Amino acid sequence: MVVRDPVARTEMAEIPNVRLNLSNRPENVLLVRQALTGLAESIGLDPLELNDISTAVSEACNNVVLHAYRGKEGPLEVEVCAHPVGLCVTVRDHGCGIGSRAEAADGDGGGIGLPVIRALAHNVEFRERAGDGTEVRIEFATTNAGVLERPQDEQGSQPVTIAQEELADTVAITVAPASLARTVVARVLSALAARAQFSTDRISDMQRLTDALVDHAEDAISASHLSIAISVAPRSLELRIGPLRPGRAEELVLDSIVDGLGPILERLSDGHHVSPAGDSEMLALRLAQRR
Amino acid sequence: MPAQASPAATLRTVPGIAADQRRLFARWQRDGDQASREALVRRFMPLARSLARRYGHSSEPFEDLLQVASLGLLNALDRFDAEQGHSFQAFAVPTILGEMRRYFRDSGWAVHVPRGAQERALKVRGAQERIANERGHTPTVNQLAEYLELDIEQIIDALQAIQAYDTVSLDAPRPGADGDLTAYGESLGSDDERYELVELNATVTAVIGHVPPRERLILRLRFLEDLTQTEIARRVGISQMQVSRLLRRSLERLRTLTRAPGEAQ
Numbered sequence: 210m211v212v213r214d215p216v217a218r219t220e221m222a223e224i225p226n227v228r229l230n231l232s233n234r235p236e237n238v239l240l241v242r243q244a245l246t247g248l249a250e251s252i253g254l255d256p257l258e259l260n261d262i263s264t265a266v267s268e269a270c271n272n273v274v275l276h277a278y279r280g281k282e283g284p285l286e287v288e289v290c291a292h293p294v295g296l297c298v299t300v301r302d303h304g305c306g307i308g309s310r311a312e313a314a315d316g317d318g319g320g321i322g323l324p325v326i327r328a329l330a331h332n333v334e335f336r337e338r339a340g341d342g343t344e345v346r347i348e349f350a351t352t353n354a355g356v357l358e359r360p361q362d363e364q365g366s367q368p369v370t371i372a373q374e375e376l377a378d379t380v381a382i383t384v385a386p387a388s389l390a391r392t393v394v395a396r397v398l399s400a401l402a403a404r405a406q407f408s409t410d411r412i413s414d415m416q417r418l419t420d421a422l423v424d425h426a427e428d429a430i431s432a433s434h435l436s437i438a439i440s441v442a443p444r445s446l447e448l449r450i451g452p453l454r455p456g457r458a459e460e461l462v463l464d465s466i467v468d469g470l471g472p473i474l475e476r477l478s479d480g481h482h483v484s485p486a487g488d489s490e491m492l493a494l495r496l497a498q499r500r
Numbered sequence: 501m502p503a504q505a506s507p508a509a510t511l512r513t514v515p516g517i518a519a520d521q522r523r524l525f526a527r528w529q530r531d532g533d534q535a536s537r538e539a540l541v542r543r544f545m546p547l548a549r550s551l552a553r554r555y556g557h558s559s560e561p562f563e564d565l566l567q568v569a570s571l572g573l574l575n576a577l578d579r580f581d582a583e584q585g586h587s588f589q590a591f592a593v594p595t596i597l598g599e600m601r602r603y604f605r606d607s608g609w610a611v612h613v614p615r616g617a618q619e620r621a622l623k624v625r626g627a628q629e630r631i632a633n634e635r636g637h638t639p640t641v642n643q644l645a646e647y648l649e650l651d652i653e654q655i656i657d658a659l660q661a662i663q664a665y666d667t668v669s670l671d672a673p674r675p676g677a678d679g680d681l682t683a684y685g686e687s688l689g690s691d692d693e694r695y696e697l698v699e700l701n702a703t704v705t706a707v708i709g710h711v712p713p714r715e716r717l718i719l720r721l722r723f724l725e726d727l728t729q730t731e732i733a734r735r736v737g738i739s740q741m742q743v744s745r746l747l748r749r750s751l752e753r754l755r756t757l758t759r760a761p762g763e764a765q
Contacts, residue, residue, distance in 0.1 A: 239653050246657075257604055264555050321547065321593050325554065328594035400656050403641035409628055409659060410638045410729035413744040416663055417751060424755060467754050469708045470723040499728070 224360040224434075225288035225299075227393055230371050230381040233277060233285040233302065236404070238270045240380060241287050243400050245298075247393035252291055252355040262296060262349050265329040268322040269300040269345045277304030277342060282376060293356050295331065296349045303342040307335055360385035360433045371438060378441050385434035387427045394437055395419040398446075405441045407498045414477050418496075421473040422450065425464035429457040431489045444498040452489035459483055461492055518585075525582035540577050541570075547589060548573040551596050556604075565600065572599030617661050623648060624658035629739050638730050638740055662741060663748065707757050715750040718743055 227248055231237045242263050249259040266287070273285045286301040326333055332348040371379050382397055384390050395416050402412045426435050431454040438449040453461065462481060465474040475481065478494040485491075521543075527536035552562065552569040576592035627647050631639040639647070644655045708716060718736060721727045722743075729747070733740040 239656075242653070243656065257601075260555070260604070261601070267554070321550065321589060324590050324593035325551070325597065328597045396656075396660060399659065403652060403656055406640050406642065408638040408640055408728075408730075409644070410740050410744065412641070412659060413663065413729065413747075417747060420751065420755075467708070467719075467723075467751070467758070470719055473723070473751070476723040476726070 223290055223297075224385060225290050225383075226357055226360070226385055226389060227287075227289040228381075228383040229285075229287040229397075230383075231285050231287075232376040232380075233270075233273045233283050233304075234377075235271075235274050237285065237380070238267055238274060240397050240400055241270050242267060243396040244287075244382065244393050245289070247396040248289060248291065248389065250392040251389050252357060254296075254351060254354050258349065258351050258354075261329045262298065265326045265347055265349070266298050266300065268325045269298075269347060272307075272322050272345075273300065273302040273304070277302035279305060284371075284373075284376060291354065291357050293354070294350065294352075296351050296354070298347045298349070299344060300347070301342065301344045305342070306337040307343040307345075357389070358386055375438075375440070379438055380441075381436060381438040383434050383436040387430055387433075387435035388423060390419060390426070390435055390437070391423045394423075398437075398439060398448075401439050401441050402446060402496075405446050405498065406444055407446075407496075411496075411498050415496075418474065418477045418494075421465040421477070422461075425461050426450070429453045429461045429464075431455075431457075446496040448494045448496070449491050450494070451486055451491040453492060455488070455490055458490040458492035518587075521588060522582045525577075525580060525588075528577065529580075529582070537577065541573065544573055544577070544588065544592065545570070547592060548596055551593065552600070555597060555600050565603075568600050568603040569596050572596035575599065617657065620650070620654060621658040621661040624650075624655060625662055625741050628741065632730055632733075632740055636730075637728075663744070707754060710757055711750045711753055715746050718746050719750055722747060 227244055229241060229244055231240060245263050245266060246259065248254070249256075249262075254262075270285060270287065277283060277285075283302060283304050286299075288299040288301075290297045326345070326347060329349075330347045331350045334346045336344040336346065338344060371381050380397065380401065382390075382394055384393050398415045398419060399412050402415050407415075431452045436451055440447040440449075450458075450461075462472050462474045465472045467473055470476065474494065477496075479497040479499075480495045482493050483490055484493060521540075524536045524540050524543075527533040528540060548569040549566060552565040555569075556562070556565045572595050573592060576588070576595040579595070580588055580591050582588070624644060627644055628638060631643065631647065641652055641655045641659070644650075645652050648655070650658075708719070711719065714736065718732055721732045721735065722729070727735070729740045729743040733743045736743070738746075
């Protein structure tokens with residue numbers, strides 16, 4: 210009988226169901242909560258458990274917001290793996306180690322983040338990576354949550370990254386299976402559309418757009434995950450969707466044709482283009498708030 | 501057991517304050533001195549307040565939560581062993597959170613909160629229509645948040661809820677707003693009817709023919725004429741939210757029909 214070393218088990222990279230790559234700006238913590246809520250909707254998570262998870266993960270993210278980069282901007286990475294009996298959330302940064310953080314020792318108001326996480330989670334592990342920031346792995350016990358198929362392929366384990374210069378205005382969401390985008394991406398996209406000062410009717414278009422995308426994306430992606438990078442500018446959003454099999458980006462738009470109405474993806478957006486990305490393709494959609 | 505690093509930074513107490521606190525705890529716990537207890541409550545109330553805000557960040561009413569958090573704080577003040585030299589905060593956080601979790605569980609929060617969220621969704625929907633009528637275009641999330649004195653996240657959640665709720669549950673208390681086909685027929689000008697007939701002949705296939713006429717008109721105005729939902733709402737004589745929901749419904753219907761055209765009924 211082989212007894213697996215528990216450390217080796219955790220070293221083995223598990224492909225997450227949801228991954229967010231974003232900047233550690235304070236307003237981004239809301240996006241993490243929206244993604245968690247979207248995941249909870251997809252797997253039918255108990256609202257009380259979601260509240261615990263959301264509170265604890267917010268604290269871990271706030272810690273990165275406040276302390277990881279000593280007042281500068283830097284990447285925040287959140288990964289979520291949903292298991293039948295639990296949810297595991299990893300919050301990672303590439304800043305200063307947690308031991309050296311000047312976390313509020315100023316008495317009674319601050320510094321309650323970690324006690325809050327400990328109180329709400331089933332298990333918490335901190336891992337300081339030599340010279341490359343901190344990883345907090347938080348496990349939650351959950352009941353009655355639906356089971357997701359485990360993402361399998363090699364490419365799925367390649368982390369999506371956004372360049373430092375994009376950090377200020379871009380958020381990347383990766384979901385596996387792609388169907389999770391329906392709730393997870395829709396919520397994050399709505400929140401970003403709100404940030405781009407879109408009107409609420411344009412925000413409701415976002416849901417239709419995500420639906421049309423998810424309907425056809427599963428056949429088009431070249432991995433078992435779907436990644437969407439969203440860049441925000443005033444009254445404008447750009448979505449880059451991938452990795453798509455060669456030739457499938459343009460097809461994805463055409464697949465969304467509804468008889469008599471044209472391609473829904475094209476109608477709901479304000480222009481698209483296809484760009485190569487390694488062996489795959491990316492579909493870029495531009496969305497604007499008119500008037 | 502997995503190794504848990506001890507992030508000492510958060511649990512550190514400042515020596516001067518610690519000594520003072522130990523004195524207050526001793527006076528309250530050993531001598532029953534009410535003034536010391538009140539001093540401790542005053543000192544740690546921000547902690548209870550902060551936890552109430554964090555734990556129930558989008559639920560209302562906040563006052564109820566704060567009361568539960570305060571109860572947790574009083575329990576923690578009674579049970580804390582100051583002699584051990586640990587930080588009170590590290591002890592109080594799980595006690596207070598435990599109290600709130602128990603309250604959420606016992607009070608049927610999971611049932612209660614969606615109801616609160618639904619009320620908020622109705623409020624957001626109302627505000628959205630009022631603002632759209634006043635200004636001629638639908639508001640942004642920021643404008644709604646300002647108008648209703650809610651935070652951005654609450655508005656975003658409400659917008660999601662509006663989308664998610666069944667048409668019936670939100671529309672029931674609005675007689676006449678989402679009229680039936682007869683009412684629709686009255687509001688539909690003859691111009692539109694003619695237009696639609698032309699379009700039916702030219703492009704509409706068997707699939708889209710399964711969508712009711714009003715929804716077909718809305719689809720056409722949105723996707724072929726590129727009107728905004730607000731413009732469509734004005735044209736068809738219903739609210740923008742209803743346009744949004746009808747778009748969703750008909751697209752979903754088209755999706756199932758396209759997927760399995762043979763099963764179309």
